[in-house]
Structures are given as C-alpha cells and as structure tokens.
Amino acid sequence: MNPSNDIALTEIAKALTGIQGFDQITSGGIPRGKATLVTGGPGSGKTVFGLQTLANGVLLWDEPGIFVAFEENSQQIIANAASFGWNLAELKKLFFVDAMPDPDTIAVGEFDFSGMLTLLSAKASAMKARRIVFDSLDVLLHLLPSPVERRREMNRLHNWLVANGLTAMITAKMDWQRAEPVPWEEGVLQYMPFIVDCVIVLSHQFDNSFSQRRLRILKYRGSSFAENECPFIIGAFGLDVAPTDTHVPGGSIPTERVSTGVEPLDKMLGGGFIRGATTIITGECGTAKTTLAGAFCEAAGKRNERTLYIAFDESGEEIVRNLRSVSIELEVYVKNGILFMHTGQVGSGTVEEHLLQIRALVQRHRPSCMVIDPFSAFTKIGNELTTQAIAARMIRWVKSQGITLVCTSLPGGADPGIAASILKIATAADTWLHLGFFDGGFDGGERNRGLTIFKSRGTKHSNQVAELILSDSGISLADPYTADGRLLMGTMRWQKERADGEERARLEAEFESKRTAVFDEVAELEAHLGTLQRSLDAKRLVLHSMSGVEATRIEDEEVRHSGVIRLRQAKESGFIDGARPETEPGKPAVNENHR
C-alpha cells in the first residue's frame, strides 16, 4: 500500500477515492477503515461512486477491493463500467460478489446475513482486500420482514465492519426530501447514520428542465468538510465533482506580462496581460471580441505556448477561417497541436457539465493560455444564480491552474439577468476591456470600434478610449482625436483632423508672414544700430583725442606755474586754487586771499 494514500494530520485517516473534486471537498476522501453511506434516489450515481472508488483503489493505490452486487449482476456492472473506459474484467484485484436475490426465492422463518459476512471475511482475507462496496443496502433490507430484524442485521453489519477494518462504502436508495419515509427507509434513516462515519447525499433534480446533479456531505465524523452542495456530473470518466470553493494556492504572484497580440494594446496595459490573470472582453455583436481573442491566441502560438480555445457561437474552424481576413493566422498552430479549438454546444447539458468538460479539456491539453468565446453562452443555460456562481468558480479554478484566460462576453444590455452575470464575472476578472461603437454610432455614416480599459488590476493603464481599426494587415489601435471634449473616430476623426490641419496651415502661413515682417524690422533696426554705433565710435575717438590735448596743455601750464612759484616763493596752493576754482569747489580762492 502506498502510504501517501493515508492522510492523517490532525484528522482521522482517510482513503482517497480518486474522484475528481470529491477528495478536495473532504480533504482526503472517505474515512479509512470505516463505513461511508452513499444515499440518493434511483439513478443518482451511487453505483458509479462505489465502483469508481474501488477501481481507483486498485489502479492507483494497489488496494484490492470487493464489490458486493445486490442490485445488478457483475456482467451488467462490468459492461456499464466499460462505458467509462474502465476495463474492470482485467482488474485481478477487484472481485465481484453476485448477490442478487433470486426473484423466486421465498422466505420460511428467520434468517440473517451472518453467512454472507462470514464468506466475505474469508474472501477479504484471502485477497488482502482493503476496500469493499455494498450496492445497495436497501435490496438487502427488503428481504427482512420486520423493523426489528432490519435493526438487528444493520447492527450485525456494523459489527462486522468494525471487526474487519475495511474501508467500506454502502449505498442505499433513499430520498431525504420525502416527508414520510417508506417502512424500510425508516430503519435506514434511523440507524444507518449511527453505524457509519460518513454520509453522502446524491441528488438529481431538474431546474428549468436542465439536469442538475448535486453532492452533499451530511456528516463526517472526526473531519471537517465542505458543507455546501457541490454540483457534479457523471461524465466520460465517471463522477466529477465541482468543489464550491477552489483554493487558489498562494506563493508568488506572477508579474510577467504576456502579449495581447495587439502591440498598442500591450502599451495601454503596461506590457500586456499579467500571466495567469483573467481578462474579460465585453462588447456588442461585431465589436471584434473574437478578433482580439484570436490575436491573443496567435501571440501565444508565436511564443509556442499551448492554448485552448473554447468557442460557442461559431465553430472553431469558422473562427480560424474568419480571422484570416484580418491577418490572424491560427491554422498553423491548430495543425501543430499548440492550439486546440473546441466547439461547445450550448444547447446540451448543464453549466456544470460544460465547466467540468472544460476542466477535462484543460487537464488533457494542459494549456497555458485559454479563451472562452463567449463566456456569456453560459448565461443562456439553466438557473441564473447557479450559473453565476459556477461561472465565477470556473474563473477561480482556471486561475488556480495558472492559466492566462481571456473570456469574451456580450455586455448584457437590457437583460438584467445577463448583465448581473457579466458583472459577477467581470468582478472576478483581473482585467476588463470593453469594446463599443462610438460617436453615436451613425454620426458619420459609420460605426467605429472603441476600446476602453474598464479595469486592470495591478497595472497602470491608460484611461483613454482608443479606436480599434481592423484591416487586411491586422488590428491596430489609433489614438482617438479629442476635440471640444468630444471623441472623434473613423471618418469623423479624419475629417476633423484634416479640417484642423488646414486651419493650422493657414495659421502657420499667417504667422510666417508676420514673422518675416518682424524679421525685416529687426534687420532694419540692426542696420540702423550699426550706423549709429559707428558714428558713436567716431565721436568717442574725437573726444578721446581732445582730452589728450587738454592734458598736455595743463601740464605745460603747471610746469610754468611751479617755476613762477619758486621764483616768488609764494604759497603755491593758493595760487593754483585761485587759478583753478572749478576743480576744487569746496575751497574758494577768496579764503586764501584773505590770509
């Protein structure tokens, strides 16, 4: 036995069932070495549940198992199991006990199950069985005529289970919803929950004529469990349970960017979508949602990343063909297996079935990028509330797988149901791009596509609406033209741009002529300035030479004066002062004369 099969942390030991989703909601499967009761109406999947648990036990964990068939013979069971791809006849460690009561059997006097339990003990120890399934208990209890005997035999079964320590699963046909239990059910309802450690309720209902299978854990002794009802399907590989809460593992949050396939959009989003994030693209019919999704796939193909495209409105082939007209080539990636186009049928099956099918596709194709086009297809199916919840759960699940997801969706518009669903999805998404027809639609006799980033978590993004242009050469985004607080696109933008261009040219010409005039004036003034400068220089020169002559004259005069002073021995200053009163105005010559 593989020890990893036993999950015994603080909780009781458990045995994995290998059933997709079930082991998650029970954190490890059914109680090991104890009994589990699986109840439900006819056709609710009890037998498949038991069979799958046994087959997985043998195949995955090498635990031999015994299937005690009260309801069908083993040939029928093996034949039915083959439709799930299980070749049970080849499993040597899986033993079937045909215990269908003979319809002609009569009862005379009391009897009990001790013989059967005795021989099962013998068989179990001979083949070292670890798991056993009784399918179904009600057939056995039907044989017993009185409630007293039923209770006695259930106790016998209980004691046997405790003594043998097998991981047991007992199925029982019963309806917990029914107000008045039928007599044999009474005993089961009263005593079985005490005998077993875990009770699972399977139900199969119809909501708006859509089939809805649900699984609920009524009790689980010694263990915590998900208490909510979980949708499940019986698909191509048996039971597949959709856990209501998918745990998104923690750890590093990616910051890597993946290209949207449209370069300007990458720029608007600060480098592209965040790896592993979910993007929703909303928009009316024909706003190029599929085209954007296709561009994303092409970019992924170029990076050699596995991609899954789930198409609902058109077939995958049509999408590949149509996108070629805008130079998005997907065919090469479809051919080399990088891109897998899956065409979903909205008309068939429940949302759960679709989502579980998508999950199966993801597990088979192992994509790192994924497109669901359109996600709003799910809103057409079944009950609105469950649809919303499941859709949001789907996004969480895809995210938990680290897949970069792009969903397209109609905006909902007048339908409040769809609008609410979309809002719910958009809330769960990381990035929300909206494509719309702008400028009143027909203002310029045309409709132009505009792209807005409504939200983008963890990303600096542009608030600007951009015009989305589809052409033979692909997708491009044009900065829209804003004028007088209005956004202009397409021809309107072109016209406005052209008109504005003409105006600009006129203004430029006007300015140029003004500039020329001023230039001329400046030149003229500069010329004038030059002339003036020259005459100024000349005058300065004259002035300078004049000062030189005067200085010589004064010098000569001083020499002459000093000679006279020496001769007369007179006070030189008084004489000089008197001679040059203008150079020393504070000293009038008269003062000297009075001395």
Add this chain to the structure above:
Amino acid sequence: MTVISFILYVSSQTPNSIQAEANLKSMCLSNFPDNHRIEIVDVAQQPDRALADGVIVTPTLVKVAPGPKQVIMGNLSNIPRVLSAVRWDGTK
C-alpha cells in the same frame, strides 16, 4: 424412486442455521425417509462455493432435484410451507 436432493448453506454455530438443519432433517425423515439427500455447506468452510452459488443470507436451502431449482431462505420453521414450496406432494 425419485430422490429429492437439497443443499443447505449454513453459517456454523448461528441459531438460525442450527434450527434450519434440524428442521430440514426432521422434515426429510418424516416425508421422504428413504429418498432424500442433504448436503450441508458451511459458508465459512467453503466461501468460494457459497459465493459462486450467490448465497446472501444464511440459512439458505436449495432444492436441486427433482425439477426446477428452488431457493428458500430462513430457518424452515414452517415445514408445510417448505413442502409446498418444493412442490413435493408427499407421494413416493
């Protein structure tokens, strides 16, 4: 003379099995003292045989001959009912 033959599957030492064996023997002795055959199979001793014969409860009586196979569950406390079930009119 036609021989009536039975297989009785029992679980050893359980009250119902002990009773059934006693009831069967007494019925045979009083109704077909010279032309009956009884085989007792203890499921604990021969589990594979019991499994192959599809025994669910013990005791289980199987009339294997003459005529069609007939299965009777229980401790055979009501002998007239057993006789009518095996369609034996008591004639020899």
